[in-house]
Each structure stands twice: as structure tokens, then as C-alpha cells.
Amino acid sequence: MTSAQLEIQLIASLVAIACAIPGTFLVLRKMAMISDAISHSILPGIVVGFFITQDLNSPLLILLAALTGVLTVVLVEKIQQTKLVKEDTAIGLVFPALFSIGVIMIAKYANDVHLDIDAVLLGELAFTPFDRVFYNGIDFGPKSLWVIAVILLVTLTLLLLFYKELKMSTFDAGLATSLGFSPAIIHYGLMSVASITTVGAFDAVGAILVVALMIAPAATAYLLTTNLTKMIILACFFGVFSAIAGYWCANYLDASIAGSIATVLGLVFFAVYLFAPHKGLIAVLYREKQQRIEVSLITFILHLKNHKEVEERHVNHLSEHINWQKVRSKTVLDLALKNNFVSIENSIISLTEKGNEFTTKAIDYILTNEDVQIEDMKKDFFLFRG
Amino acid sequence: MEILEYIRLVFSDYTLRTITLGTAVLGGVTGMLGSFAVLRKQSLLGDAISHAALPGIALAFLITGSKDTNVLLIGALISGLIGTFWISGITSKTHLKSDTALGLILSVFFGFGMLLLTFIQKQPNANQAGLDKYLFGQAATLVESDVWLMSIVTGLCLLVLLLFWKEFKILLFDQDYAQTLGFNTKFIDILITSFIVLAIVLGLQTVGVVLMSAMLLAPAAAARQWTNSLSVMVLLAAVLGASAGVFGTAISSTQNNLSTGPVIVLVASVFVLFSFIFSPKRGLLFRQIKLIKNRNDLEFQKTLTFMYHIVENHEDVYHPHAIKILNNFQGYSRKGLQKLISKNYVRVNGEMWSLTPEGIAAVADMYNQNLKND
Incomplete structure (x- = not known):
């Protein structure tokens, strides 16, 4: 591994951490698409900043572009406040307009300078080690590394200082406000950090990857x-x-x-999406199936409790009466037998003592909707959980 | 270039005619379908789909090795559909919200597309140039067959829209009701979403992945401000979209170095801004005017009531009083007094005012909310 390779990985890792922190809050606050909007609409800010500074890593450019990002958020909120369109439409209207202005500005005025949309949108990590900081002739490493390290440091400091406030305003905005934390300050603080991170990172990894790095890790973690x-x-x-x-x-x-x-972010998410223990797709599908069978089981034993007549309790009759397919009625019957709820004699099904008790409890629960009745059944049945 | 000259060119010049027609048809079909996206609160779905289409284009090229637009667009369509269904899979099966799902699919698919595109660029095959036009779109690469394709899809769209109009409408405004009526909501949902994906994919070549979502949203958002009827909105959005296409093409072709996509998007954004401000019922300007008018009315009524309360305890209600005593009262202004006089509610004699019989009657009426406006 050469030092350039090491530096690229270091930059990429720092960018990933710097993005994941604001990204987590954006995902939790249901504002993930704002990061996409910001990442596009910083373009005019970058172009103007570039005209002034002629340097993609200058702090002024980063500040200017971050300001455009915050402006986007403000514009979206203003449009939303008019109640003429919904929030998502407002987002979808603002950022393409700003992005178009940026593209046109580049096409009209920046033809002969080193700045093109591909670079802004896609970035090029491979080139970052070549743009280095020299002070008194000593090599201090790549510029991007410094930029992103400073941003990460600021983000971490803010996170540690305002962790409690952020947490509270994210999960219970009303409580946070009533306790005297200004939701506006926290909101715009978070938006500013997201903007600055986006701008600081775009040069290295590009605007789209910034979005991926903000949302995908947070979404993956949220499933776990x-x-x-x-x-x-x-x-x-x-x-x-x-x-x-x-x-x-x-x-x-x-x-x-x-x-x-x-x-890779997408693959990691996909794997977790499928296999996450409680919230993954497979777990959810399995749970849904269990619940369906349990509902059938309850219907089944309620039917048995309601009918004393022998012909209503014949094995073959059940599948037509409750209108189940063969396989399903067999599954349910097996489950009932396994739980000792029923006994079969000469193809006639009758409730056992335990089944009778269970049915009474189940009816009680359905009627009163009180949890006490089924406390001990919760362990065995998905149905009664949550 | 003179406007007349330009119009003559549109009809005579092959490239210009193709582009103008293409962007107009595209604007029409995206405006039409965009209305549904906006009303279904799926505005950002377009953004996600257009990004999600990119890997499809690259994969189609990798597999077939052909750069034929139709082949690439089929790839884009498939990958756009996969993205869309994954988004709905994420939102329905996990507790992740739709914005997270959209952002995730958008960025991950786009990243994968970029990976494939850069991978293709490094291949020894020299045929790969030009794939990146799908990133930002190049209307100039439109040829007649592309316009034909767009027109056919638009026609198909129109047909399906007319056939399933009732179903689309009921799904849009009351999904639960549609379900209880026995409509297959899942099928209608998939149908409309597929057509939105199709329209987006068609536009990729012209306006590109990044700006496609605005084509879908802006005409619909603008049209929404002018009407409360779905059919009018869909029509209007189509017209606005088509005009954005035509004007955008005109502006960009008369200037050097202006790519068509961004200009069309800006023109459409101007439409939206105009509608936000000037639409007669919902517009900001009219809302403001109404607000000021209401405030003036209220002050007018307050002054009149105040005057009435001063005189009501006198034996002669028409007895004159000094104007000075009105100064203590907040709603009073010279202008308001003038208005009262012009309506003949009040008579002024020197520094004194008195109510007229009409004025008394107006106050009495006011409690019945019957004061004549103006």
C-alpha cells in the first residue's frame, strides 16, 4: 500500500464519519431528502465562490457554498409555509432551479477554468493526494484531508456539546420547546453542519456520494x-x-x-435489509406469517367453542366451513394439537381443558383489550405482542 | 436572431425542429403524469427514479454493447422500476420513512451507475463515448426516431389515462374508498407508477438524470395553483410543460454554450413562481390584497361602531360631535373618515361629525354581518 492509497482511504473514512453524524439526525428527523437538495443546490455557491477565490479548497468558497445550502433549506420552508404545495414538492422545485443556475453559470462563464459539473457532482478521490498543503517547504499532507478533518472536528465538538438538545428535539420537539430549547436554532444548526459537510466533502467524493454517505449508513444502522x-x-x-x-x-x-x-454502501444496506434480526425483511415476513397462522388458530378454536354439535367439529367440515385451503387448515390443526388445545377422536375435534381456558382468555382480551389477561401468553404468540 | 427568423428556422431546420418537437412532447407527457406524482405526494419519487435509471443504461450497454437509444432506455426502464419497487418495499416492510428510502435508492443506484460508467470508460472498446450524455442530457442528440418514440409513449399514456381516468382519480383522492369499492388498487398504483417511470426514462436523453425531477414537478405545481379540478390540472400541466420545452429550447438555441435541460428547468421554475404569485385564488399577491382589504374593512367597521357607541346614549342620535374625540381611537384615520363620508354614513360639518340615518342603519345591519362591501 503506497502512501497515496493510505491517504485516500483516510480521507474517505473521515468523510464517511463526518457525513454519518449529521446523516443520522437527518434520517431520524425525516429530512433525508434535504441532504440531496443541499448537495445539488450548493453548485451556484461553489461557482460564485470559485470565481472569487479560484481555489476549490478555500474556506471562503466552502462558507459561500454552505450558505447556499442553508438558503435552500430556508427557501423550501418559505415555499412550504405558503401552503401552496407540500414539502416534498417544495424541495423538488428549489434544488433543480438552483442547480440549473449553477450549470448555466459554469457553461457561460467558466468554460476555460478548471471547474466542470462532472467534478462537482462526482468528485475524484483518486486526485486528492496530489493537491497538498506546503508550509515553509514542508509537506503537510493533502488539502482535502485538512478540510475534512477540520469539519469533522467541528461536527464532533458540536455533537458532544449539544447531544442532549439534539436528541430531545429529534424525538420530542414539543417537549424540547417547552423546556426552552429553541427548535429553530437546533434545526438551522443541524442544517448548517450538513451544508458545510456536504461542501467540504464534495470536492473529494462528489455531491451524490455525500448523499449516499449521509443516508445509507444511518438507514442501515436504524434497522439494527x-x-x-x-x-x-x-x-x-x-x-x-x-x-x-x-x-x-x-x-x-x-x-x-x-x-x-x-x-458497497448499497450492498451493506441490502444485506442488513434482508437479514436484520427484528426489522429485516425476512424477519418481518416470518412474523407476518406467524401472525396470520395465529389469527387462524384463534378463529379456529373460537369456532370450536361456539359449536357443541358433532357435525360442526368434523375434521373435513372445518376446511369448508372456515373456507381454508387444505394445507392451511392442516397447519392450524397441527399447531392447535401441539399446544394441547384440542384433541381428536374419530375425526371429531374437541377443545381440551387448556384450549377452553385459552379461548376464554382470548375472548376476554378481544372484548376488553386489556393486556393483563394475556401476559403469560405473550411469550408464545407474536399476535399479542405490541 | 429575430423572433420571426427563429420561428422560420423551427419549421425549416431539421435539428431545431426535432429538438423543439421533442422537448414539447416530453414537457407535455411529464406535466401530465407529474400532476399525479404531485397530488400523490410522491414529488421526489421522480428524482429517485431518474437517478436509479443510470445503472440500467450502463448495464444495457455492457450486456448488448449497442448504443441504440431504445436498448439503453429499456435498461433504464428496468432499473428505474427496480428502484421504485425497492423504495415501496423499504417503506412498507421496515420502519424507515419514505424520504430515507428515496435518498438511499437515489444515491446508491446513482453511485452504482457511476461505477459502471467509469468501468466502461476504461474498457478498450472505443464505442463507449457518449453514454455520459444521460447525466445532464443533450437535447441536441435527439433524432426523429426519438421524437416518434416519445409521441407513441405519450399517445399510449393518454389512452391509458382516459381508460383508467375514474380509477386514477379515486385512487388519488381516497384510496381506502377505492379499495372498498372493489378496485384493484395495487394494480392501478403499479400502472400509474410505471407510467411515471416511463416518462422519466424518456426524458433522460433530453434533460438528464439530475434535472429530470423538475420536469415532472414544476408544470404540475404551477398548474395546481390555477384550478381545483383534476382534469383541468392535468391538461394545464401538459400545456405548461410543453411550453416550457418550447421556450427553453428557443432560449438555449439562440445563445452560445447554453445546454437545453437547465434552461427548460429554469423556464418551468419561472412558470411556478409566476403561478405562486399571480394565481387568482391561491396566489400570494391576491392573498395579500385580500388580507389588506379585510383589515381596511375591519377598521372601517370599527370606526363606525365606535361612533355609534358615542352617540347611542344621546337623545338625538344625529347630534354632532367633535372629530377630536375620535383621535383616542385606534382604528380611526382620515382616510377612513373620508370613506364614511363618501358612503353617506357620516356627515362632517367643520370640526364636527354626525351620523346619518344610513349610518345608523349600517351599524344595525353590521351585527347581521350584512354591511355592504365597498
Whole structure:
């Protein structure tokens, strides 16, 4: 591994952490698409900043572009306040307009300078080690590394200082306001951090990857935990893992590093989406199936309790009466037998003592909707949980 | 270039004619379908789909090796549909919200597309140039067959829209009701979403992945301000979209170095801004005017009531009083007094005022909310 490779991975990892922190809050506050809007609408800010400074890493440019990002948020809110359109439409109207202005500005005035939309949108991590900071002739490492390190430091400081406020205003805005935390300050603070991170990172990884790095790790982490601290740590971990794995994939394929990192992020999310223990797709589908069978089971034993007549309780009759298919009635019957709810004699099903008791409890629960009745059944049945 | 000259060119010049027609048809069909996206609160779906289409284009090229627009667009369509259904899978099966799902699919698919595109660029095959036109769109690459394709899809869209108009409408405004009536809401939902995906994919070549969502939203958002009827809105959105296409093409072709996509988007944004401000019922300008008018009316009524309360305890209600005592009262202004005089509610004699019989009657009426406006 050469030092350039090491530096690229270091930059990518720092960007991943710097993005994952505001990203977690954006996902929790249902504002994920704002990051997409910001990442596009900073373009005119970058162009104007570039005309003034002629340097993509200058602090002034970053500030100017971040300001455009915050302006986007303000514009979206203003449009939304008029109640003429919904919030998502407002977002969808503002950022393409600003982005178009940026594109036209580049096309009209910046033809002969080193700034094109591809670079802004896609970034090029591979070039970052070549733009270095020299002071008194001593090499201090790549510029992007410094930029993103400073941004990360600021983000971390703010996170530690205002963790409690952020947490409260994210989960219970009303309570936070009544306790005297200004929701506006926290909101715009978060938006400013997101803007600055986007701008600081776009040069290295491009605007789209910034969005991927903000949303994907946070979304992945959200499927695994409901604890905020754990979620942030997990998001950072997924971000860094994808950054490094993505770098080596790109290295192997000789393709865009940014694209490769985004792809790995997507794969990681997909794996967690499928296999997450409680909230993953497979777990959810399994639970839904269990619940369906349990509902059938209850219908089944309620039917038995209601009918004393022998012909109503014949094995073959049940499948026509409750209108189940063969397989399903067999599953339900087996489940009932396994739980000792029923006994079968000469193809006639009758409720056992235990089944009778269970049915009474179930009816009580359905009628009163009080949890006390079924406290001990919750362990065995998905149906009665939550 | 003179306007007349330009119009003559539109009819005579092959490229210009093709582009103008293409952007007009595209604007029409996206405006039409965009109305549904906006009303279904799926405005940002367009953004996600257009980004999600990118890997499809790259994969179609990798697999077939052809750069034929139709082949690439089929790839885009498939990958756009996969993205869309994954989004609805995420929102329905997990607790992640739609904005997260949209942003996730958008960025991840786009990143994957970029990975493939850069991978293709490194291949020894020299045929790959030009794929990146799908990023920002190049209306100039439109040829007649593309316009034909767009027109056919638009026609198909129109046909389906007319056939399923009732279903679309009921799904739009009351999904639960549609379900209880026995409509297959899932099918209608998939149908309309598929057509939105199709329209987006068609536009990729012209305005590109990044700006496609605005084509979908802006005409619909503008049209929404002028009407409360779905059919009028869809029509109006189509017209606005088509005009944005035509004007955008005209502006960009008369200037150097102006790509068509961004200009069309800006023109459409201007339409939206204009509608926001000037639409007669919902517009900001009219809302403001109404607000000021209401405030003036209220002050007018307050002054009149105040005068009435001063005189009501006198034996002679028409007895004159000094104008000075009105100064203590907040709603009073010279202008308001003038208005009262012009309506003949009040008579002024020197520094004294008195109510007229009409004025007394007006106050009495006021409690019945019957004061004549103006």
C-alpha cells in the first residue's frame, strides 16, 4: 500500500464519519431528502465562490457554498409555509432551479477554468493526494484531508456539546420547546453542519456520494438498533467499512472510487435489509406469517367453542366451513394439537381443558383489550405482542 | 436572431425542429403524469427514479454493447422500476420513512451507475463515448426516431389515462374508498407508477438524470395553483410543460454554450413562481390584497361602531360631535373618515361629525354581518 492509497482511504473514512453524524439526525428527523437538495443546490455557491477565490479548497468558497445550502433549506420552508404545495414538492422545485443556475453559470462563464459539473457532482478521490498543503517547504499532507478533518472536528465538538438538545428535539420537539430549547436554532444548526459537510466533502467524493454517505449508513444502522448512541456509532462503522471496502473494489475494477463506495454502501444496506434480526425483511415476513397462522388458530378454536354439535367439529367440515385451503387448515390443526388445545377422536375435534381456558382468555382480551389477561401468553404468540 | 427568423428556422431546420418537437412532447407527457406524482405526494419519487435509471443504461450497454437509444432506455426502464419497487418495499416492510428510502435508492443506484460508467470508460472498446450524455442530457442528440418514440409513449399514456381516468382519480383522492369499492388498487398504483417511470426514462436523453425531477414537478405545481379540478390540472400541466420545452429550447438555441435541460428547468421554475404569485385564488399577491382589504374593512367597521357607541346614549342620535374625540381611537384615520363620508354614513360639518340615518342603519345591519362591501 503506497502512501497515496493510505491517504485516500483516510480521507474517505473521515468523510464517511463526518457525513454519518449529521446523516443520522437527518434520517431520524425525516429530512433525508434535504441532504440531496443541499448537495445539488450548493453548485451556484461553489461557482460564485470559485470565481472569487479560484481555489476549490478555500474556506471562503466552502462558507459561500454552505450558505447556499442553508438558503435552500430556508427557501423550501418559505415555499412550504405558503401552503401552496407540500414539502416534498417544495424541495423538488428549489434544488433543480438552483442547480440549473449553477450549470448555466459554469457553461457561460467558466468554460476555460478548471471547474466542470462532472467534478462537482462526482468528485475524484483518486486526485486528492496530489493537491497538498506546503508550509515553509514542508509537506503537510493533502488539502482535502485538512478540510475534512477540520469539519469533522467541528461536527464532533458540536455533537458532544449539544447531544442532549439534539436528541430531545429529534424525538420530542414539543417537549424540547417547552423546556426552552429553541427548535429553530437546533434545526438551522443541524442544517448548517450538513451544508458545510456536504461542501467540504464534495470536492473529494462528489455531491451524490455525500448523499449516499449521509443516508445509507444511518438507514442501515436504524434497522439494527433503536438507541441513538449505538445508531451513530454503527452508522460511522458502516460508513468507514464501506469507504475502505469501496476503495479496494474501485482499485480492483479501475473505476470511480465514489461510485464504488456508494455501491458497497448499497450492498451493506441490502444485506442488513434482508437479514436484520427484528426489522429485516425476512424477519418481518416470518412474523407476518406467524401472525396470520395465529389469527387462524384463534378463529379456529373460537369456532370450536361456539359449536357443541358433532357435525360442526368434523375434521373435513372445518376446511369448508372456515373456507381454508387444505394445507392451511392442516397447519392450524397441527399447531392447535401441539399446544394441547384440542384433541381428536374419530375425526371429531374437541377443545381440551387448556384450549377452553385459552379461548376464554382470548375472548376476554378481544372484548376488553386489556393486556393483563394475556401476559403469560405473550411469550408464545407474536399476535399479542405490541 | 429575430423572433420571426427563429420561428422560420423551427419549421425549416431539421435539428431545431426535432429538438423543439421533442422537448414539447416530453414537457407535455411529464406535466401530465407529474400532476399525479404531485397530488400523490410522491414529488421526489421522480428524482429517485431518474437517478436509479443510470445503472440500467450502463448495464444495457455492457450486456448488448449497442448504443441504440431504445436498448439503453429499456435498461433504464428496468432499473428505474427496480428502484421504485425497492423504495415501496423499504417503506412498507421496515420502519424507515419514505424520504430515507428515496435518498438511499437515489444515491446508491446513482453511485452504482457511476461505477459502471467509469468501468466502461476504461474498457478498450472505443464505442463507449457518449453514454455520459444521460447525466445532464443533450437535447441536441435527439433524432426523429426519438421524437416518434416519445409521441407513441405519450399517445399510449393518454389512452391509458382516459381508460383508467375514474380509477386514477379515486385512487388519488381516497384510496381506502377505492379499495372498498372493489378496485384493484395495487394494480392501478403499479400502472400509474410505471407510467411515471416511463416518462422519466424518456426524458433522460433530453434533460438528464439530475434535472429530470423538475420536469415532472414544476408544470404540475404551477398548474395546481390555477384550478381545483383534476382534469383541468392535468391538461394545464401538459400545456405548461410543453411550453416550457418550447421556450427553453428557443432560449438555449439562440445563445452560445447554453445546454437545453437547465434552461427548460429554469423556464418551468419561472412558470411556478409566476403561478405562486399571480394565481387568482391561491396566489400570494391576491392573498395579500385580500388580507389588506379585510383589515381596511375591519377598521372601517370599527370606526363606525365606535361612533355609534358615542352617540347611542344621546337623545338625538344625529347630534354632532367633535372629530377630536375620535383621535383616542385606534382604528380611526382620515382616510377612513373620508370613506364614511363618501358612503353617506357620516356627515362632517367643520370640526364636527354626525351620523346619518344610513349610518345608523349600517351599524344595525353590521351585527347581521350584512354591511355592504365597498
